[in-house]
Amino acid sequence: MKDPIVILGVGEMGGVFARGFLRHGHPVIPVTRLMDIRKTAAANPDPRMVLVAVAEDDLHPVLEVIPEPWQDRLCLLQNELLPRDWNKYELESLTVISVWFEKKRGQDYKVLIPSPVFGPHGILIHDSLSELDIPVRVLEDEDSLLFELVRKNLYILDTNICGLITGGTVGELWSEHTALALDVAAEILDVQAWLTGTELPRERLIDGMVEAIEADPEHKCTGRSAPARLERALQFADAAGLAAPKLRGIQVEAARG
Numbered sequence: 001m002k003d004p005i006v007i008l009g010v011g012e013m014g015g016v017f018a019r020g021f022l023r024h025g026h027p028v029i030p031v032t033r034l035m036d037i038r039k040t041a042a043a044n045p046d047p048r049m050v051l052v053a054v055a056e057d058d059l060h061p062v063l064e065v066i067p068e069p070w071q072d073r074l075c076l077l078q079n080e081l082l083p084r085d086w087n088k089y090e091l092e093s094l095t096v097i098s099v100w101f102e103k104k105r106g107q108d109y110k111v112l113i114p115s116p117v118f119g120p121h122g123i124l125i126h127d128s129l130s131e132l133d134i135p136v137r138v139l140e141d142e143d144s145l146l147f148e149l150v151r152k153n154l155y156i157l158d159t160n161i162c163g164l165i166t167g168g169t170v171g172e173l174w175s176e177h178t179a180l181a182l183d184v185a186a187e188i189l190d191v192q193a194w195l196t197g198t199e200l201p202r203e204r205l206i207d208g209m210v211e212a213i214e215a216d217p218e219h220k221c222t223g224r225s226a227p228a229r230l231e232r233a234l235q236f237a238d239a240a241g242l243a244a245p246k247l248r249g250i251q252v253e254a255a256r257g
Helices: 011-024 037-043 056-063 083-087 122-130 143-165 170-176 179-194 200-217 226-238 245-256
Strands: 005-008 028-031 049-052 074-075 095-097 115-118 136-138
Touching: 005 011, 005 122, 011 122, 028 037, 037 049, 049 056, 056 083, 074 122, 083 179, 095 122, 115 122, 115 143, 115 179, 122 136, 143 170, 143 200, 143 226, 143 245, 170 179, 170 200, 179 200, 179 226, 179 245
Parallel strands: 005 028, 005 049, 049 074, 074 095, 115 136
Antiparallel strands: 095 115
16 A cells, blocks of 8 residues: 555545545545644654645644654645745745546546646656656646746736626637736736746746636625735735835725625
């Protein structure tokens, strides 16, 4: 039997990964929010990997309490993820996947485009998700990972935030409100550049966002988290001293209903 894999968070996304790991021959140790992480780590000090599949808002509280035996075998998958999120914890041997498939309650997973992964467990992730016919691309360096994380952030933030006033699908957003989508994308990339401290390849990132839009044009623009994403983007814009007029205008217009 292969070494076990711990999954912190057993929601919809964690469940998909669990299926892949099990089919690949790895026992799965689930850890819910009601369980004591330290006690679980004491009982399972040497897993093959620890997948952190908690919600975005729960990521930092979980990373703050990761037991020492698990700190060099983590894999992260949250949206709006950037290196600043894990660098503060001085984690080593980290694996990160930018997930491009969705899983909603009562429905099976749906793939948009291949999910890029980087880190020591990249091959394990690739092989496990391949058991479910979920395509994964193993990246070669950290620069490629940064590009993919910003690309995913751009797609989520642009479609969610624009959708607060346009509604509809991502395909309709891009075909009927292209100028708005590009203006908002420019401000989002200003924020992402400040968060990463890098000069971003903006044209390539826009092309990457459009690739994802065209892969599933019927995908709805907004979800429950869209207002929070806009609020968070504006908090970062304020911290960076960015004007972000389009983002602020959308907030005002959305508030009017």
